[in-house]
Amino acid sequence: xxxxxxxxxxxxxxxxxxxxxxxxxxxxxxxxxxxxxxxxxxxxxxxxxxxxxxxxxxxxxxxxxxxxxxxxxxxxxxxxxxxxxxxxxxxxxxxxxxxxxxxxxxxxxxxxxxxxxxxxxxxxxxxxxxxxxxxxxxxxxxxxxxxxxxxxxxxxxxxxxxxxxxxxxxxxxxxxxxxxxxxxxxxxxxxxxxxxxxxxxxxxxxxxxxxxxxxxxxxxxxxxxxxxxxxxxxxxxxxxxxxxxxxxxxxxxxxxxxxxxxxxxxxxxxxxxxxxxxxxxxxxxxxxxxxxxxxxxxxxxxxxxxxxxxxxxxxxxxxxxxxxxxxxxxxxxxxxxxxxxxxxxxxxxxxxxxxxxxxxxxxxxxxxxxxxxxxxxxxxxxxxxxxxxxxxxxxxxxxxxxxxxxxxxxxxxxxxxxxxxxxxxxxxxxxxxxxxxxxxxxxxxxxxxxxxxxxxxxxxxxxxxxxxxxxxxxxxxxxxxxxxxxxxxxxxxxxxxxxxxxxxxxxxxx
Numbered sequence: 118x119x120x121x122x123x124x125x126x127x128x129x130x131x132x133x134x135x136x137x138x139x140x141x142x143x144x145x146x147x148x149x150x151x152x153x154x155x156x157x158x159x160x161x162x163x164x165x166x167x168x169x170x171x172x173x174x175x176x177x178x179x180x181x182x183x184x185x186x187x188x189x190x191x192x193x194x195x196x197x198x199x200x201x202x203x204x205x206x207x208x209x210x211x212x213x214x215x216x217x218x219x220x221x222x223x224x225x226x227x228x229x230x231x232x233x234x235x236x237x238x239x240x241x242x243x244x245x246x247x248x249x250x251x252x253x254x255x256x257x258x259x260x261x262x263x264x265x266x267x268x269x270x271x272x273x274x275x276x277x278x279x280x281x282x283x284x285x286x287x288x289x290x291x292x293x294x295x296x297x298x299x300x301x302x303x304x305x306x307x308x309x310x311x312x313x314x315x316x317x318x319x320x321x322x323x324x325x326x327x328x329x330x331x332x333x334x335x336x337x338x339x340x341x342x343x344x345x346x347x348x349x350x351x352x353x354x355x356x357x358x359x360x361x362x363x364x365x366x367x368x369x370x371x372x373x374x375x376x377x378x379x380x381x382x383x384x385x386x387x388x389x390x391x392x393x394x395x396x397x398x399x400x401x402x403x404x405x406x407x408x409x410x411x412x413x414x415x416x417x418x419x420x421x422x423x424x425x426x427x428x429x430x431x432x433x434x435x436x437x438x439x440x441x442x443x444x445x446x447x448x449x450x451x452x453x454x455x456x457x458x459x460x461x462x463x464x465x466x467x468x469x470x471x472x473x474x475x476x477x478x479x480x481x482x483x484x485x486x487x488x489x490x491x492x493x494x495x496x497x498x499x500x501x502x503x504x505x506x507x508x509x510x511x512x513x514x515x516x517x518x519x520x521x522x523x524x525x526x527x528x529x530x531x532x533x534x535x536x537x538x539x540x541x542x543x544x545x546x547x548x549x550x551x552x553x554x555x556x557x558x559x560x561x562x563x564x565x566x567x568x569x570x571x572x573x574x575x576x577x578x579x580x581x582x583x584x585x586x587x588x589x590x591x592x593x594x595x596x597x598x599x600x601x602x603x604x605x606x607x608x609x610x611x612x613x614x615x616x617x618x619x620x621x622x623x624x625x626x627x
Contacts, residue, residue, distance in 0.1 A: 125326050127349070128335070129342035129539065130307040132252050132287035139306055142334040151216045152328050153306075153626075156185065157279070158190020158220070159161075160327035161246070161303045165191070165277050166198075168301060168323075169244050169483045174201040176242040176274070178265055179221075179231075179286045180249040180283070181209040186217030187279045187305075188248025189224040196229060203239045206231045207262060208251065234265060238272070245269050247278040247297045252287035252309055257294025266295040275300035281312060289505040290315020290527065298322075305329055308344060314506050314527025345530075345575050346541040347583045350612045353568065353576035358489045366395030367565015370433035371440070371558070372421060372451050373466070374401035378441025381466070381554045384599055385440045386416045389560025391606045392580065394565050398429055400451075421447075426454050435461050437561040439468030440554040461564045461573075465557040469494060472517070480533060482519040483574050485557060485563075491523055507537060520570040522560075524553065528578050532571035540575070542582025545590045551599030556581045559606070580609045 128139065136615065145152055165172070178193045185206065193272055196202045213221060225231065247261055247269065266284055269276055276299045281287050284296030290311035299322040304312060312321055323352040328335060335454075337408035358365075369389050374382030382401050386409070389397045399409060401422040409418045409442060419425050430436060436458050442448040444467050452471050455462065463483040464472060470486075486494060488502045495502070495512055502509045510523040510531040523529040528540040560577030568576060587605040588597060608615035 118377065122401075125324065125344070125346075126308055126328075127346070128137075128307065128338075128340050129310055129313070130340055131342065132309045132311065133309060135252060135309070139331075139337070142267075142306075142331045145334055146331065148330065151219050154216045154220055155190055155332075156329040157187045157305045157327070158194060160325075160329065161187065161277065161279050161508060162191050162194040164301060164303050164325050165195075165244060167378070168277075169275065172200075172244040174239065174242050175203070175244045175246060176239060177202060177204045177246040178249050179204060179206040179378065180251070180262065180555055181211070181213060181217075182251055182253065183214050183217050184248050184251030184279055184283075186214065186248075188222040188246055189217070189220035191248070191279070192229055193220075193227050196227060201239075202229065203242065204229060204231050205234055205236055205238075205265070207234045210411075210574045228430070234261060238268065242272070242274050245274050245276045247276050247283050247299060249297070250283035251280050252274045253287060253289075254284070258284050263295035266297055270298050276322075276550050278302040278322075280305050282322075284318065285311055285317075285320055287311040289507065289613070290317045291504050292316045292320070293504075297321050301325065303327060306331055307335060310342060310507055310539065313344060313541060314525070314529060315503065318526045324562065341535050341537055343392050343536070343538045344541050345538045345579050346377050347579070347586075350576075350579065350583065350609065352614050353563070353572060354580070354610050356613045357377075363395035366393055367562065367567075368396045368398070368432060368434045369394045369561050369565045370398045370400060370429040371561065372400045372426070372436065372438040372455065373440040373442040373448075374399070374405050375441055375443035375445065375447055376404070378403060378443070379405035379408055381441035381551065383412060383416070384551050385437060385561070386418075386553040387413050387556040387600075387603060388555040388606070389437075389562040389565075390415055390558075391603050392559040392562035392610055394562035394578070397562075398433065400425055400429055411597060421451060424609050426451060430455065430458055433460070435531070435564040437463045437465070437557050439463075439465035440557055442467040442471075444470055463557055463561050463564065465553060466490075472481065476516060478516070478518040480518050481570070483522060483560060483570050484513065485519055485521060485522040485524060485560070485573060485574075487524045487553065507531075510537065520574050520626070522556075522574050522578060524556070528582070530574045530578060532574075534571070536571060538575050540578040540582055542579055543585055544582075544594050546589050546594030546597030547582075547585050549597060549599065552581075552602075555599045555602055584609045592597055
């Protein structure tokens with residue numbers, strides 16, 4: 118999914134809070150709700166004309182709500198511009214909302230016609246406007262609307278969605294039934310979480326945002342949800358003092374790499390170095406020492422023993438455990454020892470699987486589960502995790518404390534203080550082995566560089582995703598390896614030297 122990052126705000130609003138916020142903002146600024154609807158229609162019309170200037174025959178699908186009202190506004194503007202417009206509307210026994218009814222009447226008064234939802238679609242339609250369902254949806258679309266959605270998806274014409282693709286849940290990004298596959302989505306007033314996580318990237322297309330003139334009111338409001346994108350890199354990755362030394366940038370111990378998993382622990386170690394760690398010590402199986410040191414001599418590699426672990430935990434500022442740890446006695450003993458570590462630490466991979474067996478709460482710990490690990494930690498299904506990723510991250514936080522990173526498309530970071538961020542970076546090329554090991558090293562490195570648990574998690578996930586996006590811009594997403602990120606990661610963590618906007622945009626959020 119692409120978007121004009123400069124036009125997309127960093128604040129995100131819970132979907133259920135937006136209806137009241139819209140009315141409160143309109144009242145405060147002396148704007149009627151119908152005027153806001155007109156502005157929404159105009160914004161969508163302008164995006165459609167900008168991206169499809171040669172389209173002449175528009176099919177507009179209107180639902181029985183305010184989303185449909187936006188569609189009627191678009192229809193009137195398109196007809197006034199000399200375009201051939203066909204409107205299909207879903208009818209209901211319930212009356213339309215007041216503003217949507219006014220928009221419908223304005224369309225009819227302008228000479229427009231409204232066809233039944235079962236009417237034949239016009240020949241040669243070259244743009245479809247989706248105004249079927251809005252942000253109030255919380256279940257699968259009804260059968261008649263699902264049929265329209267399926268028809269639109271099968272049609273050759275591109276689809277522009279109003280506010281949100283019909284069928285995508287605004288709060289969660291889940292798709293419990295049929296959903297519009299939009300080429301463009303124009304969202305109004307504020308960002309909704311469901312546009313950035315869950316299944317959003319599959320269906321939103323290019324995202325556009327228009328605040329409808331409510332910018333001044335929105336700027337004065339607080340929200341716990343934040344969109345984190347490449348523009349925020351300089352917040353965390355500031356230039357170093359010229360006189361700094363390796364001891365100023367953190368001493369990190371990484372524990373893992375059981376038989377056959379030397380690669381995992383080596384990737385974590387190198388990622389920590391590439392992200393700026395001062396000193397990185399690895400505790401692993403004796404057989405892994407020579408291969409790791411040969412591949413990356415800057416890493417200090419030792420056999421994991423009770424003595425080396427005790428000494429390393431005393432030496433280190435930060436601990437990372439889990440990559441390649443395994444769930445056998447070797448790994449269990451290491452995890453039991455680290456449970457008494459009072460400095461910042463990160464648990465990943467098999468450390469999470471072992472934690473699921475013996476849950477506990479720790480406020481000095483970052484957990485980085487993928488959906489499968491999260492399901493084990495909460496004793497539920499992966500489908501339950503993915504049905505509401507924000508809620509799942511909050512549930513993990515309640516049960517285990519610290520900071521939770523729920524990985525996936527639209528990674529969610531949740532902190533003890535109630536803050537939640539959605540990472541707006543990364544792409545499908547990251548769906549390959551070892552990416553999580555690299556992420557653990559990056560976040561661990563940032564902990565050692567004196568970032569708080571929450572900031573290290575947000576900045577680490579962002580750097581990881583942006584590095585992958587730069588790589589995808591250069592070579593595409595298929596065949597991307599976790600270690601390929603090292604070539605671009607060094608650019609990302611030095612934004613004062615490198616401009617990450619120099620590369621061509623990839624097929625991702627950035």
